[in-house]
Amino acid sequence: MLPANGTAAETEIRTLIEARTKAVRAKAVDAAMSAIAPGIVAFDVVNPLQHLGQQGVRQRAEQWFSSLAGTIGYELRDLAITADEDIAFSHSLNHVNATTTTGKKIDMWWRATVCYRKIDGKWKIIHEHSSVPFDPGTGKASLDLRP
Amino acid sequence: MLPANGTAAETEIRTLIEARTKAVRAKAVDAAMSAIAPGIVAFDVVNPLQHLGQQGVRQRAEQWFSSLAGTIGYELRDLAITADEDIAFSHSLNHVNATTTTGKKIDMWWRATVCYRKIDGKWKIIHEHSSVPFDPGTGKASLDLRP
Numbered sequence: 001m002l003p004a005n006g007t008a009a010e011t012e013i014r015t016l017i018e019a020r021t022k023a024v025r026a027k028a029v030d031a032a033m034s035a036i037a038p039g040i041v042a043f044d045v046v047n048p049l050q051h052l053g054q055q056g057v058r059q060r061a062e063q064w065f066s067s068l069a070g071t072i073g074y075e076l077r078d079l080a081i082t083a084d085e086d087i088a089f090s091h092s093l094n095h096v097n098a099t100t101t102t103g104k105k106i107d108m109w110w111r112a113t114v115c116y117r118k119i120d121g122k123w124k125i126i127h128e129h130s131s132v133p134f135d136p137g138t139g140k141a142s143l144d145l146r147p
Numbered sequence: 148m149l150p151a152n153g154t155a156a157e158t159e160i161r162t163l164i165e166a167r168t169k170a171v172r173a174k175a176v177d178a179a180m181s182a183i184a185p186g187i188v189a190f191d192v193v194n195p196l197q198h199l200g201q202q203g204v205r206q207r208a209e210q211w212f213s214s215l216a217g218t219i220g221y222e223l224r225d226l227a228i229t230a231d232e233d234i235a236f237s238h239s240l241n242h243v244n245a246t247t248t249t250g251k252k253i254d255m256w257w258r259a260t261v262c263y264r265k266i267d268g269k270w271k272i273i274h275e276h277s278s279v280p281f282d283p284g285t286g287k288a289s290l291d292l293r294p
Contacts, residue, residue, distance in 0.1 A: 047281070113274065133195065143286070
């Protein structure tokens with residue numbers, strides 16, 4: 001069933017996001033990567049400035065998942081989706097709650113913007129931007145902000 | 148004239164971006180704000196986590212412009228625009244080259260993603276995400292990366 005104000009495309013994007021969220025929680029790399037377009041331009045939370053193409057995004061997911069013990073507590077807040085027939089974008093505040101394999105607690109929010117295009121009838125992520133802001137006074141990334 | 152592979156909407160977005168770039172160089176707050184939608188959700192390079200609505204974005208532009216001496220050296224690299232009739236998004240690597248009013252040189256790249264919607268026949272920026280990544284080893288924002 002479509003949401004009251006939604007379009008079919010919005011519902012498709014919401015379904016994609018939900019599947020991807022579940023894949024991250026389960027640390028399922030292939031499922032988390034399944035909507036990533038080959039030519040993605042990804043701006044990630046940590047260095048470098050950008051990843052061009054799937055390979056860097058996959059390596060980063062593998063590295064991140066393997067640094068955390070057990071499943072990942074992962075939720076999206078304030079998700080907004082804008083979609084036309086063939087292109088779409090979404091933004092949200094993403095929260096991860098997990099423990100590293102060395103026992104360090106991670107409880108962090110970041111900002112996420114995701115851009116989609118329908119390619120051969122399937123929605124693909126062609127651009128993704130994830131980040132935290134920094135404190136200009138200290139030059140430090142702000143890892144403890146809460147919405 | 149339309150670019151060879153471009154659509155009318157892409158050309159309109161490119162024109163908007165060029166006007167905004169010129170406005171930033173000239174530190175013209177009203178011109179830099181003219182395409183910002185009232186309900187913008189903005190994720191900025193520095194704290195806080197987000198700005199909701201025009202007011203925060205305007206204050207931030209005023210603060211930034213007034214912290215810099217003279218005009219701003221400002222350029223966009225690797226600009227990619229995706230546009231349908233009514234929605235669009237763009238991403239780029241943005242470079243600022245300027246001197247603060249206290250004489251400090253600023254030579255910095257950041258990642259920018261901008262999302263647009265046509266409202267009452269005019270393209271408006273409804274979401275913007277600007278950031279630098281951070282170095283997980285030091286926790287510092289990476290202000291000296293180059294593409």
